Amino acid sequence: MRTVHTTVNGQRVVADVPDNTLLVDFLRSQLELTGTKESCGVGVCGACSVLLDGKPVSSCLTLAVFADGCTIETIEGMADDNKLHPLQEAFIRCGGFQCGICTPGQIMMAKALLEQHPRPTRMQIKQWMMGNLCRCTGYYKIIESIESAAEGTKS
Amino acid sequence: MTAQTQPSEFVGKAVERLDGPDKVTGRARYTADVFLPGMLIGRCLRSPYASARIVSIDTSKAKRVPGVFAILTGADVAGYRYGRVCRDIPILAQGVVRFVGEKVAAVAAETAEAADTALSLIRVEYEELPFVVDVHAALRDDAHRVHDQPPKVVGARLRNPGDLKMYPPLPNVISQLTLRHGNPAEAFAQADHQFQHTFNIPSVHQGYIEPHSCLIAASDDGDVDVWMSNKAPHGARAALAEALSIPKEKITLNPVFIGGDFGGKGGLMDAPLCYHLALHARRPVKMVMNSFEELTAANPRHAASITLTTALDRNARILAMKARMIFNSGAYAGFCPVPTIHGYTAFAGPYKVPNCDLEVLRVYTNAVPAGHMRSPGGPQITFAVESHLDMIARDLQLDPCRFRRDNAIAEGDLSPIGERRQFLHCRAVIDAAIREFGWDRPKGADVGRGIALYEYPPGTFDDSNVVMSIDGAAKVDVAVGAPDTGTGFHTIVAQLTAGELQLPLNDIRVAFRDTGASPFERGPSGSRLTTTIQQAIKAAVDAIKTALTTLAAERLGAREGDVRYRPDGLIEARGKSIDLKALMAWAEAAGKAPVVRHGKNTPTGRSDVTCFAAQIAEVGVDRETGQIRVNFMVTAHDVGQVINPITHQGQIEGGLVQAFGQTVCERLHFGDDGAVISATLGDYKLPTVMDIPDLTTILLPVPTAI
Ligand code: FES
Ligand code: FES
Numbered sequence: 057m058r059t060v061h062t063t064v065n066g067q068r069v070v071a072d073v074p075d076n077t078l079l080v081d082f083l084r085s086q087l088e089l090t091g092t093k094e095s096c097g098v099g100v101c102g103a104c105s106v107l108l109d110g111k112p113v114s115s116c117l118t119l120a121v122f123a124d125g126c127t128i129e130t131i132e133g134m135a136d137d138n139k140l141h142p143l144q145e146a147f148i149r150c151g152g153f154q155c156g157i158c159t160p161g162q163i164m165m166a167k168a169l170l171e172q173h174p175r176p177t178r179m180q181i182k183q184w185m186m187g188n189l190c191r192c193t194g195y196y197k198i199i200e201s202i203e204s205a206a207e208g209t210k211s
Numbered sequence: 212m213t214a215q216t217q218p219s220e221f222v223g224k225a226v227e228r229l230d231g232p233d234k235v236t237g238r239a240r241y242t243a244d245v246f247l248p249g250m251l252i253g254r255c256l257r258s259p260y261a262s263a264r265i266v267s268i269d270t271s272k273a274k275r276v277p278g279v280f281a282i283l284t285g286a287d288v289a290g291y292r293y294g295r296v297c298r299d300i301p302i303l304a305q306g307v308v309r310f311v312g313e314k315v316a317a318v319a320a321e322t323a324e325a326a327d328t329a330l331s332l333i334r335v336e337y338e339e340l341p342f343v344v345d346v347h348a349a350l351r352d353d354a355h356r357v358h359d360q361p362p363k364v365v366g367a368r369l370r371n372p373g374d375l376k377m378y379p380p381l382p383n384v385i386s387q388l389t390l391r392h393g394n395p396a397e398a399f400a401q402a403d404h405q406f407q408h409t410f411n412i413p414s415v416h417q418g419y420i421e422p423h424s425c426l427i428a429a430s431d432d433g434d435v436d437v438w439m440s441n442k443a444p445h446g447a448r449a450a451l452a453e454a455l456s457i458p459k460e461k462i463t464l465n466p467v468f469i470g471g472d473f474g475g476k477g478g479l480m481d482a483p484l485c486y487h488l489a490l491h492a493r494r495p496v497k498m499v500m501n502s503f504e505e506l507t508a509a510n511p512r513h514a515a516s517i518t519l520t521t522a523l524d525r526n527a528r529i530l531a532m533k534a535r536m537i538f539n540s541g542a543y544a545g546f547c548p549v550p551t552i553h554g555y556t557a558f559a560g561p562y563k564v565p566n567c568d569l570e571v572l573r574v575y576t577n578a579v580p581a582g583h584m585r586s587p588g589g590p591q592i593t594f595a596v597e598s599h600l601d602m603i604a605r606d607l608q609l610d611p612c613r614f615r616r617d618n619a620i621a622e623g624d625l626s627p628i629g630e631r632r633q634f635l636h637c638r639a640v641i642d643a644a645i646r647e648f649g650w651d652r653p654k655g656a657d658v659g660r661g662i663a664l665y666e667y668p669p670g671t672f673d674d675s676n677v678v679m680s681i682d683g684a685a686k687v688d689v690a691v692g693a694p695d696t697g698t699g700f701h702t703i704v705a706q707l708t709a710g711e712l713q714l715p716l717n718d719i720r721v722a723f724r725d726t727g728a729s730p731f732e733r734g735p736s737g738s739r740l741t742t743t744i745q746q747a748i749k750a751a752v753d754a755i756k757t758a759l760t761t762l763a764a765e766r767l768g769a770r771e772g773d774v775r776y777r778p779d780g781l782i783e784a785r786g787k788s789i790d791l792k793a794l795m796a797w798a799e800a801a802g803k804a805p806v807v808r809h810g811k812n813t814p815t816g817r818s819d820v821t822c823f824a825a826q827i828a829e830v831g832v833d834r835e836t837g838q839i840r841v842n843f844m845v846t847a848h849d850v851g852q853v854i855n856p857i858t859h860q861g862q863i864e865g866g867l868v869q870a871f872g873q874t875v876c877e878r879l880h881f882g883d884d885g886a887v888i889s890a891t892l893g894d895y896k897l898p899t900v901m902d903i904p905d906l907t908t909i910l911l912p913v914p915t916a917i
Contacts, residue, residue, distance in 0.1 A: 090244035091237015093470075095420045096502040100892040103420055131237035140235065148231035151857035154865060155697030156234030157421040157470030163235060186899045189892075191418045191471050192697050193861055194868030195900040 060124045064089070065133025073120045079113070080104045082120035083130060091131035091160045095189075102188030105161040106130050112168045131160035134167070143167060143205045152201030154192030162188050166202045175206055221706040221716055225856040228702045229721065230468075230695055239468045242424035242438045243499050250426070251280055251319040253481070253488045253498040254326040256333050257508060258308035258315050261577040261884040262342035262355065265306055265335060268316060272332040278325035280492035282333070284316045288487050292362060293454035294545015295478055297377075297385065299362035300580075302454075302483045307340070309357055309542035310577050311886035312508030319488040319496045342577035344885040346516055346537045349383040349576050357383055357542055357575035367550035370672055370816045372628055373569075375550055385544045385573040388551045392629035393566030395522075398531035402522030406603050410595040414514040414539070414879040417584045418872070418897050421470020422505045423480040427488075428495035435462045439482055442472040442696050443734025447479060448726045454483045464726040472696040472735070473869070474583035475510060478546050506895050507887040510546035510582025511879055513538040513573075517595040522566075527607055529618050531566035532559055532627065536592065539581060540573045541885075546582030547573075553737070554588020556628060559596050560666030561637050561823060563620045564627035578885035585866065586667065590873055597663040612650055612662050612827075616641050620666075632668065632821045636849040636911060640664075643909045644825035644847035658842070659830045668821040670739025672814050676730035677744065679708070679751040680807040681759075683799025685792045687714060689721045689751075691744070692732025699858030700740055706854055707745055711752040713780055714791075730809065741854060743812040751810025758806045762798050763789065823849045826867070828904065841871060841902075847909040863908055872898040 062069050064087060073082055083089045083106070095103040097116045104115040107129035108122075134141040143163050146152065153159040162185070169176055169184040176184070181202050190198060233239040270282045288302040304315045316333050320326035341355040348354055361378035369375050373390040381387065399405065425439035435457065441447040444464035452459035469476060481498045489496040500509065520533040538552050555571045571588075604614040619637040626632055641664065654660065678690040689708055695701040701721040709716045723729055734740070759782070764771045769784035781788040789797075798804040829843045846867055853859045876896040880889040889895040 084244075085246070088246070089237070090240065093241070093421070094243070095422065095470075096892045098502065098891060098893070101420060101502075131235075135236055140232070144235040147235050148227050151228065151861050153231070153234050153697075154699070154858075154861055155419070155421070155469060155471040156230065156239050157241060157419075157468075159234050160237045182900045186901045189420060189897050189899065191420055191473070191869070191897065192865045194864035194866075195898075195903050196864045196906065197857075197861060199900065 058121050060121055062123045062125070063127040065128070065130060075119070075121060077120045079106070079115035079118040079120045079123055083115060089130050089132050093157055093160060095157070100189070102165060103158050103161045105164045105188065107164055107168055110168065110171065112165050129164065131163060134163060142208050143170070143201070146201040146205035146208065150197050150201040150204050152193065152198045158188060158190045162190065162198055166205070169202065170206055176202070178203070220710065222710040222854055223852065223856070224706070226702065226706060226716060228699055228858065229705060230701065241421055241468045241470050242426055242440050243497070245426050245438045245467065247426065247428055247495040250495045250497055251321060251492055252323045252326050253317060253319045253485055253496045254323065254330055255314045255484070256316040256330045256335070258304065258311060258313040260308055260337055260339055261311050261344070261886065262340040263308050263337040264340060265304060265308065265315065266338050267336045269334040270316065273318065273329040276320070276325055276329040276332065278321035279318060279329045280321070280494055281319040281488050282316065282329065283487055283491060287491070288484070291454060291483065293450065293479060293483055294362070294543065295450065295548040296367055296550050297362050297364055297544035299358065300543045300545040302487060308337070310579055311884060312504070312579060313542065314484065317484055317488055319492045319494070342884060343383070344576050344578050344881060344883070346539045346574045346576060349574050350381065350537070352382060354382045357577060369550070371556045372630065373555070377550060383575040385540055385575060386551045388555065388569070388571040390555070390569045390628055391567070392625070392627065393531070395531040395533060395566040395568040398566040399522045402530055403525040404523040404607065405520065406599070406606065407518065407520040408599050408602055409516065409518040410598060412515045412517065412591040412594055414511045414581065415584070415873045415877045416506055416509070416511045416879055416895060417471070417473040417475035418869070419471030419473055419475060422500040422502060423476065423509060424497070424499040425480070425482045425485045426495060426497040427482065427485045429486060429489045433457065433461050435486065437462060437464045437482065438467050439464065440467070440469050440476050442469055442476045443693055443732065444723070444726050445692050445731045446477070446734060447482070450479055451482055454479060455486055462726070466694060466723050466725055469694050469696040473585045474587065477548055477583060477734070477736070478510060480509070502892055503890050506879070507890050508579055510580055512584040513540060513552060513581040513588070513591065515539065515591040517591065519595055519599045521599065521603060523603070527609055527614060527617065529562060529564050531568070532564050533568045534558060535570045537572045537574055538588065539576050539578060541576060541578040541580035543580040544573065544575070546580050547587070548583060552588035554586065554592045557589060557666050558592055559627045560821070561615070561620060561664035562618045562627065563624045567627045567629070569628070576885065578881055579887055585869065589667070590870060593663065593665055594874070601661065612641065612645055615662065615664060630817070632819050634820050637664070637666070637823045639911055640823040640825045640847050640849050643911060644827050644845050647847065647907055647909050648827040648845040650827065657832050657834055659832070660827065661830070662825065662827045665824045666821055667738060668818045669742045670737030671742055671818040672737065672739060672816060673733035673743070674731055674814060675740065675743035675747045675812045676732060677704070677747045677751050677810050678730050678807065679755055679810060680805045681755060681795060682805040683795050685714070685718065685795040687712065687719045689719065690729050691721060691723050692729040693734040694723045696735060698735060698862065699855055700735065700744070702858065703741055703854045704744055704748065707748045708752070711748060712755070742818070743814065746812035747810045749810065750812070751808050754808035754810060755806060758808060759794065762803060763794055766794060766797055820851070822851070839875070841875065841904040844904045845907050845909065847911065849911040853910065860908065864906065867906065868898050868903055871903070876902065
């Protein structure tokens with residue numbers, strides 16, 4: 057058991073967690089932030105993507121204790137006082153989701169992309185997003201959503 | 212009925228999906244996101260053998276693990292068998308195991324770690340038995356019989372032509388369907404050319420990103436609360452009631468979002484076991500399959516072995532086709548909601564095949580049980596037919612597009628299985644694809660091209676219902692009986708309702724509440740829901756309008772026969788008029804609101820309207836590595852009225868990439884003992900965003916009434 061000091065979606069969180077607790081379980085079970093999903097559990101699908109100090113990680117492969125001293129961003133922190141983030145708006149506008157189970161991971165990953173490359177090329181989008189599986193959309197509308205958000209934030 | 216809207220303003224419009232805000236913010240709650248006080252985690256121990264007798268199970272050590280509340284073995288759930296049509300699935304293995312991955316014992320514990328520790332301490336002694344994995348071997352007289360006895364069979368009905376025998380006297384055969392149309396023997400005797408090819412098509416997994424999950428709480432007075440990833444809660448409730456021998460009124464399926472279905476989430480999967488764990492532990496129990504269990508022991512698409520024989524005349528016109536299609540059903544049949552593999556109904560559907568002879572077999576083997584996946588049998592049969600036609604065209608030195616076009620079905624032709632269909636725009640679809648692709652333009656080096664066609668009629672079978680109510684503020688609530696699995700179903704219901712009532716979309720609310728508070732819905736299946744729910748909505752709107760007419764007559768002091776709905780949205784009678792908001796406000800004050808009406812569809816066995824698709828792909832190959840890459844595709848469709856272009860295009864793109872995966876990179880590899888060896892998402896390769904081809908979609912502007 058260890059005490060972990062983190063900032064989760066802008067709020068300070070101090071919690072005792074067992075050494076072997078995964079970040080995904082810490083977020084979902086302990087903090088009740090179930091927007092982050094778990095699917096493969098082995099770092100392949102990207103459903104569990106969150107940002108740790110701004111960098112995307114698979115929370116199913118990350119121990120919660122590694123988050124000590126870090127900021128964590130999850131899908132629940134994307135909207136600002138009910139005002140959706142431009143990426144969230146773009147996913148709705150362009151139909152970048154269907155069942156929605158991969159969507160939190162896609163959006164977190166795309167957020168990190170746009171922070172690094174505000175106007176990504178299509179190839180940059182593909183290379184950045186290739187670790188996030190989606191079985192519903194065939195990816196076309198996810199690419200469209202990210203391009204649309206990038207255009208919107210620029211202007 | 213307000214002035215600012217027109218009847219069809221929302222139908223055909225790319226409106227944003229109603230579930231968008233929940234899904235992009237993480238608020239959407241899926242089964243695994245539900246936590247109940249005192250909830251335990253359920254896990255199972257699975258068989259390492261394809262076929263074995265269970266000699267003994269010792270759970271004594273496992274019981275001593277702290278935090279363990281229940282341990283079940285086959286003896287605790289003896290006597291139960293469940294399944295769809297074929298009731299052959301035990302809740303836990305009953306003395307024998309029939310595939311690698313079959314559930315043998317289960318534990319419910321406070322933590323996943325405690326459950327896993329307990330599982331590791333259960334000792335099972337097995338005695339290995341013979342097994343059979345290959346369908347051809349399973350059909351031999353001396354084959355190992357996967358089951359000694361046929362199970363109980365319920366509701367083995369066909370909606371289409373064919374002669375169906377369940378459990379005929381053939382080794383390991385679950386169902387045998389035979390169908391003859393025309394006079395194939397005579398046609399074969401007259402043929403100038405004959406070709407025969409056999410195609411072996413491997414199994415694939417549905418690949419939904421949300422694994423099968425369920426959470427069950429059983430109260431002391433017998434009420435059972437269920438949250439589960441199931442596309443059709445009303446059907447699941449009935450099946451669960453039967454499987455557990457409890458009245459269905461005692462069971463409630465609560466609303467949850469479904470993280471992808473693709474046909475794979477219509478059965479009960481772990482729910483019966485989860486219920487028994489909850490009952491024994493006297494605590495709610497949650498079971499979530501991990502991705503290893505999903506890939507090795509869920510209910511993937513059937514592997515198939517398909518032999519096709521085709522007779523042609525000297526002009527390369529198809530005279531007759533024969534097909535023997537053998538589907539590997541694995542160890543249990545109960546994951547299929549129908550008695551046979553329905554893909555045969557679209558066999559060679561794009562073509563004029565005047566004489567046809569089909570045999571469809573479902574066969575037990577000691578492999579993972581196969582279930583339903585998007586157009587069950589369709590991709591296997593289409594892959595075989597389209598490859599066969601390409602091989603024929605190559606042998607006869609014909610252009611594969613023109614050969615198909617010359618043999619395309621046209622208005623007035625019967626389908627290959629002898630059904631009458633209309634709106635047969637097959638040639639127009641081929642032409643559109645050829646034109647867009649530029650089939651005749653020169654090819655680059657190391658590039659190949661191919662075309663494939665598909666035909667599929669929308670389903671019009673089984674019941675859809677809505678309960679529609681309009682309140683004192685003229686807001687409309689539409690209660691439906693199934694969740695939106697991701698197809699945009701609820702958004703389409705809102706659009707259709709708004710269109711019929713001429714109300715703004717914002718005034719319509721659509722919800723699946725729970726099975727107690729919603730009307731029966733068969734759910735998405737066989738491309739039926741948009742068609743069947745539309746009929747239910749129309750019926751409900753008609754009933755609502757009749758009620759509004761009565762109210763308006765009373766309010767305006769006129770007879771019902773004098774009431775008119777004006778194009779500007781006002782309701783008028785004898786020179787006086789009122790708008791809907793004012794009418795409903797008056798009705799509420801008079802105690803006559805909300806107005807609640809029920810609408811139901813009129814199910815028919817089979818639609819005679821059908822749809823076609825033609826796809827052309829350009830594929831490049833790296834000669835050094837052998838790696839192929841699909842560079843570019845054109846997909847052309849004749850689908851009739853599109854309700855929502857966003858969700859419609861989403862279905863095309865998602866379906867296309869699934870087909871791409873099945874063709875290019877996905878395969879459930881079975882080992883010699885039938886065990887799935889592509890058991891992680893690293894070995895089972897789902898397409899990623901890097902793999903997808905450039906895509907152009909063409910929708911034919913054909914107004915087809917459905
Ligand atoms: S659940 Fe973490 S990558 Fe799949
Ligand atoms: S929207 Fe369903 S998996 Fe991506």
